[in-house]
Every structure is written in C-alpha cells, then in structure tokens.
Amino acid sequence: MSGHGITWGDNPSDFYYLTADAHSAASESYSDNAIRNNCTISSKEFTDWILKIGALKQLVIIDACGSGKAVDNLIAQRTLKARR
Secondary structure: OOEEEEEOOOOOOOOHHHHHOOOOOHHHHHOHHHHHHHOOOOOOHHHHHHHHOOOOOOOOOOOOOOHHHHHHHHHHHHOOOOOO
16 A cells, blocks of 8 residues: 555554545544544554455555554554564
C-alpha cells in the first residue's frame, strides 16, 4: 500500500490508511466514526484481511504517513511476524 495514513485515537491509538474517499490528511478530521469507517482502513481491518489469505508466506509493504503505528499494532497482535 502506498498513500496517506494517520494515527488516530487515544490509548490505544491505531493506524488508518486513507482511501480515495478521504477529504483530509489531518487526523482530527476523522473523529466521527461514520467518516472514519467510510474513508479509512484501520490496521485491525487490514490484519483481518491478511489473515484470510491462505498463503504460507506474505510480504506487506506500507508506504504511508503514520505507518509506524501500523507496524506496532501488527506486532502487538502477535498474529503476524514482522521485520522492520
């Protein structure tokens, strides 16, 4: 994935990849759940999609602002092994 992303939320925060429907790259623009659900993909959603892929080996590359939080969240879930 390559594009724009944000870190949003308090304790715990999450990474959100901004889709083509996103109207701003400012994290405060996504305080509304409906807007966030329509214009972003959370690292939780992304992880759920990855886990449905039957491949034995996977490579995920995220080139987006705030993506460091996505890596932290993926590692914290311990469902995916990642290298930085």
